[in-house]
Amino acid sequence: MSTNTPALTQTNTALLTEGAIATAALPPGEQKLSVAGLEEGGRGAVATPADPSVAIPVTEDDDAEKEAPVTQVVDLSVPLRAILVGAGKRANVYSDFAKQNKNKLKIAAVADPNQYRRERMALLHLIPFDRLYISWICVPEEKIADIAIICTKENLRLEVVHAFAQRGYAIILEKPMAQTYSECKKIIEVCRENRTTLAVAHVLRYDPHVVKMLDMIEKGAIGDVISIQHTNPVGWYHFAHNHVRGDWSKAYKSSSLLVNKCCHDMDFIRSLQSGVEVRSVYSNGSLAHFKEENKGYRDWPVNEITEFPDNDTVTEALLHGPYGRCVYEQLNDVCDNQEVLIQFDNGVTASLTCNAFTEKVNIRKTIVRGSRGELSCDYDQSFIKVFDFVRSSEVMYHLNNEKDMSSHSLVTFRDADRAFINAFIDCVKNHDPNALHSNHIDTLQTYLLLFSAEKSRQTNKIVIPNQEEGFLE
Numbered sequence: 421m422s423t424n425t426p427a428l429t430q431t432n433t434a435l436l437t438e439g440a441i442a443t444a445a446l447p448p449g450e451q452k453l454s455v456a457g458l459e460e461g462g463r464g465a466v467a468t469p470a471d472p473s474v475a476i477p478v479t480e481d482d483d484a485e486k487e488a489p490v491t492q493v494v495d496l497s498v499p500l501r502a503i504l505v506g507a508g509k510r511a512n513v514y515s516d517f518a519k520q521n522k523n524k525l526k527i528a529a530v531a532d533p534n535q536y537r538r539e540r541m542a543l544l545h546l547i548p549f550d551r552l553y554i555s556w557i558c559v560p561e562e563k564i565a566d567i568a569i570i571c572t573k574e575n576l577r578l579e580v581v582h583a584f585a586q587r588g589y590a591i592i593l594e595k596p597m598a599q600t601y602s603e604c605k606k607i608i609e610v611c612r613e614n615r616t617t618l619a620v621a622h623v624l625r626y627d628p629h630v631v632k633m634l635d636m637i638e639k640g641a642i643g644d645v646i647s648i649q650h651t652n653p654v655g656w657y658h659f660a661h662n663h664v665r666g667d668w669s670k671a672y673k674s675s676s677l678l679v680n681k682c683c684h685d686m687d688f689i690r691s692l693q694s695g696v697e698v699r700s701v702y703s704n705g706s707l708a709h710f711k712e713e714n715k716g717y718r719d720w721p722v723n724e725i726t727e728f729p730d731n732d733t734v735t736e737a738l739l740h741g742p743y744g745r746c747v748y749e750q751l752n753d754v755c756d757n758q759e760v761l762i763q764f765d766n767g768v769t770a771s772l773t774c775n776a777f778t779e780k781v782n783i784r785k786t787i788v789r790g791s792r793g794e795l796s797c798d799y800d801q802s803f804i805k806v807f808d809f810v811r812s813s814e815v816m817y818h819l820n821n822e823k824d825m826s827s828h829s830l831v832t833f834r835d836a837d838r839a840f841i842n843a844f845i846d847c848v849k850n851h852d853p854n855a856l857h858s859n860h861i862d863t864l865q866t867y868l869l870l871f872s873a874e875k876s877r878q879t880n881k882i883v884i885p886n887q888e889e890g891f892l893e
Contacts, residue, residue, distance in 0.1 A: 506571035642790030655781025705758025
């Protein structure tokens with residue numbers, strides 16, 4: 421990595437002028453953040469360098485024989501310092517957590533090519549201007565934070581993980597892990613070689629519904645698991661926005677619909693059969709509707725098309741970007757519907773459905789059928805239903821934190837995100853990998869299933885997943 425810091429714009433420089441923070445780049449509603457930041461941190465807070473004493477791993481001298489990073493004791497009373505590598509929408513989750521939990525996490529640096537994103541993070545977290553980088557390549561060789569939160573595009577993730585693992589950072593990697601199974605394996609290998617703490621953000625494992633279901637099944641609420649049926653309803657307008665017009669419309673630029681949209685779901689299915697080998701995978705799916713021959717529909721919504729929406733930027737985006745073109749005249753190639761059938765070695769079967777043509781948006785549903793009962797969970801409800809075959813009666817199991825859950829958190833990953841970040845912080849600070857709900861092996865098995873299923877869809881053949889070779893037809 422180069423140690424050169426990108427040239428500062430006038431707006432960037434103003435971040436440090438007499439302790440004042442420039443607010444011109446932010447929407448009016450967010451400009452008040454500058455005042456609160458100054459009151460909290462003082463006039464010189466923005467320019468204060470990150471405290472180097474909190475670092476976790478250290479590396480040997482470059483001239484010495486290369487060894488894996490050595491872990492040091494962490495001061496539990498000090499928040500972990502993080503660098504955001506990529507500052508888009510998912511990065512906002514970690515930003516919000518840091519603002520709400522200042523004793524746990526501090527955003528100390530940001531690397532993103534978008535000036536607005538960099539400056540917004542600087543205002544929110546009082547990041548000094550010399551910790552704002554136009555690219556991850558510009559981040560200094562020396563370690564400037566405890567953890568790296570990697571939210572780049574999928575095609576960059578292998579090389580970014582490699583760079584930050586070598587420097588001793590603990591790493592949160594946004595999903596999906598990479599574009600190919602081979603890249604996923606290489607990421608795991610790099611992290612093992614450098615003894616890197618790695619957590620891929622499959623936050624569905626931390627969702628209160630999933631945590632409750634796994635606990636109930638483990639305690640025998642439905643007897644032996646016989647079959648698993650899981651549905652991810654993408655939603656018609658959400659699919660049109662993200663997977664027809666948006667960044668995830670072309671598989672070669674990002675990944676397939678299954679890998680991008682269902683890695684959470686496949687990871688959950690895998691957790692229900694943890695440690696059990698997969699005998700076979702079959703998948704089918706297609707781009708059935710969002711193509712030119714089906715043109716004729718109207719009133720598709722357009723939203724979130726620019727970082728800083730106003731009349732000028734929205735007009736510009738509609739005139740010159742994909743969001744102004746007809747949804748049936750894009751060059752999208754990802755499926756708008758897909759099914760996956762999985763058979764495990766113990767005879768358990770599982771099905772995963774991902775479909776754009778649904779009323780509900782991202783509100784999943786799980787049914788697990790067992791030898792003694794049937795479990796059913798709608799993720800917009802605060803309870804899980806179990807029909808007991810022996811008693812011929814239905815029992816409602818309410819979530820433990822039902823009183824703390826708003827209607828918003830029931831249909832988003834808010835609670836899961838918060839639980840995931842807390843678990844990662846506990847893992848790093850206490851050197852306790854058991855704080856995380858999955859490990860490297862679990863993660864790799866999830867992506868083996870995903871890419872096996874996509875291979876099956878492309879070849880219309882049953883695929884046998886193979887840990888070493890990827891998959892066999």
